[in-house]
Amino acid sequence: MRSIHYTRDALVEVLRRHDINPTHQRIEIAYALFSRGEHLSADQVLAIVNDRHSQTSKATVYNTLNLFLRKKLIREVIVDPSKVFYDPNTIPHHHFYNVDTGELVDIDAAEITISGLPQLPEGIVTEGVDVIVRVRSKAE
Amino acid sequence: MRSIHYTRDALVEVLRRHDINPTHQRIEIAYALFSRGEHLSADQVLAIVNDRHSQTSKATVYNTLNLFLRKKLIREVIVDPSKVFYDPNTIPHHHFYNVDTGELVDIDAAEITISGLPQLPEGIVTEGVDVIVRVRSKAE
DNA sequence: ACTGAAATTAGACACAGTCCAGATTATGAA
DNA sequence: TTCATAATCTGGACTGTGTCTAATTTCAGT
Numbered sequence: 001m002r003s004i005h006y007t008r009d010a011l012v013e014v015l016r017r018h019d020i021n022p023t024h025q026r027i028e029i030a031y032a033l034f035s036r037g038e039h040l041s042a043d044q045v046l047a048i049v050n051d052r053h054s055q056t057s058k059a060t061v062y063n064t065l066n067l068f069l070r071k072k073l074i075r076e077v078i079v080d081p082s083k084v085f086y087d088p089n090t091i092p093h094h095h096f097y098n099v100d101t102g103e104l105v106d107i108d109a110a111e112i113t114i115s116g117l118p119q120l121p122e123g124i125v126t127e128g129v130d131v132i133v134r135v136r137s138k139a140e
Numbered sequence: 141m142r143s144i145h146y147t148r149d150a151l152v153e154v155l156r157r158h159d160i161n162p163t164h165q166r167i168e169i170a171y172a173l174f175s176r177g178e179h180l181s182a183d184q185v186l187a188i189v190n191d192r193h194s195q196t197s198k199a200t201v202y203n204t205l206n207l208f209l210r211k212k213l214i215r216e217v218i219v220d221p222s223k224v225f226y227d228p229n230t231i232p233h234h235h236f237y238n239v240d241t242g243e244l245v246d247i248d249a250a251e252i253t254i255s256g257l258p259q260l261p262e263g264i265v266t267e268g269v270d271v272i273v274r275v276r277s278k279a280e
Numbered sequence: 281a282c283t284g285a286a287a288t289t290a291g292a293c294a295c296a297g298t299c300c301a302g303a304t305t306a307t308g309a310a
Numbered sequence: 311t312t313c314a315t316a317a318t319c320t321g322g323a324c325t326g327t328g329t330c331t332a333a334t335t336t337c338a339g340t
Contacts, residue, residue, distance in 0.1 A: 023287065023336085042328075057289050062328060081216070081224045082297085083327065096260075099267055107258060116252035120236075120275060127239055127274040134267040135260060163305090163318065182296075197320045202297060222328085223296065 006034045018071045025049075025056045029064045030073070039077055039085040039104045077104065079132055094131035101137065146174045158211040165189075165196045169204045170213070179217055179225040179244045217244065219272055234271035241277065 011030045015022040032048040033040060040048070046061045065086055068074045077085040079097045085104060092109035112131070120126065151170045155162040172188040173180060180188070186201045205226055208214045217225040219237045225244060232249035252271070260266065 021286075021337095025288070043326090055289095059290080059329080060288055063288085076221070078218055078221050081218050084221045098264070111258065112254060112256035114252060114254050114271065117273065118247060118251065123278045124238070124275050125278050127276050130270075130272045130274065131254065132270045132272070133257065134270065135264050136267050138263045138265050161306095161317080165319070195320095198296095199298080199300095199321080200319055203319085 006031065014073070018068075018073045020067065020071055020073065025060050026064050026067075028056060029061060030068070033074060033086060033088040037088055039087050041083045041085055043083065045086070078130075079104065079134075094133070096133045096135055099134050099136045107131070107133070146171065154213070158208075158213045160207060160211055160213065165200050166204050166207075168196060169201060170208070173214060173226060173228040177228055179227050181223045181225055183223065185226070218270075219244065219274075234273070236273045236275055239274050239276045247271070247273070 008027050008031055011027055011034060012022045014034075015026060015030060020026060028049045029045055032045050042058075042061055042065055045065065046056070046058055049056045049061065065074070068086075069076055072090065075087045075090055077087050077095060079085070079095065080102065089106060094107040094109060094112065096105040096107060097103075098105075114129065114131070117129075148167050148171055151167055151174060152162045154174075155166060155170060160166060168189045169185055172185050182201055182205055185205065186196070186198055189196045189201065205214070208226075209216055212230065215227045215230055217227050217235060219225070219235065220242065229246060234247040234249060234252065236245040236247060237243075238245075254269065254271070257269075
């Protein structure tokens with residue numbers, strides 16, 4: 001998906017640029033997301049972070065993910081009714097979502113074009129456009 | 141949104157056509173959705189149905205909504221991380237979602253065109269394409 | 281080292297949705 | 311009508327995600 005090697009030092013810089021005080025826990029959580037470049041649920045982040053090094057509480061994981069969201073360091077992907085996925089890729093893109101396997105794959109936004117969207121009423125601003133292509137492993 | 145008057149009798153027919161045994165509770169739940177033509181959460185359906193007539197349990201509302209989904213009588217709209225909305229409109233369409241107000245508005249799929257979607261791998265079939273335009277009430 | 285602000289924590293809590301075992305209702309044969 | 315059977319519905323316990331709170335820890339600046 002992405003093979004950039006994120007050192008923790010590099011992530012400290014990224015956090016600072018996003019106006020986030022780089023604490024131990026925040027660095028570990030960022031590392032979990034960015035070193036893999038995968039879509040992870042809060043649950044998965046918690047498990048990964050507590051596998052190595054320091055213990056991090058559930059509350060901190062949720063607080064931190066929401067902080068990262070607010071600071072636009074990561075995005076949230078809402079495809080599964082039961083949990084949110086967090087996406088370290090903030091380049092505009094969309095998703096394939098395999099309903100059977102839960103697999104979530106990026107689609108570069110540059111590749112696709114959406115035309116004919118209705119005009120927005122006055123005072124309403126677009127925040128973002130999400131395209132989700134729900135797929136399944138053939139058969140039925 | 142839609143001003144067709146659904147009688148309960150008409151809904152019985154709709155249920156039958158979708159291979160659903162039309163019980164009291166199922167008719168009331170269908171009526172709640174189709175008479176309003178709005179996106180409702182399970183919670184809202186439960187409240188509406190129990191406002192009038194017979195008592196219907198939470199379990200039945202969830203069972204029934206999932207049955208309707210399986211039988212493709214309704215669709216689910218996943219935009220809010222905390223709850224699913226059920227949509228009686230099964231004509232292909234997309235959504236505006238106001239992040240501030242929670243308001244959900246239809247966009248006719250016929251109006252818009254999406255081009256450039258990547259080829260799917262062998263053995264993978266498209267289930268549906270959801271476009272969600274997230275909007276907010278200006279300012280920031 | 282001392283102090284206040286920021287961050288983290290455990291655990292209680294809220295709430296959507298599921299599960300289960302028992303009660304109710306519908307169906308249909310005799 | 312009566313009985314047997316299957317389908318449906320039910321309350322309530324339960325699960326899992328995410329939030330809240332009050333107390334503790336960490337950290338920056340003096």
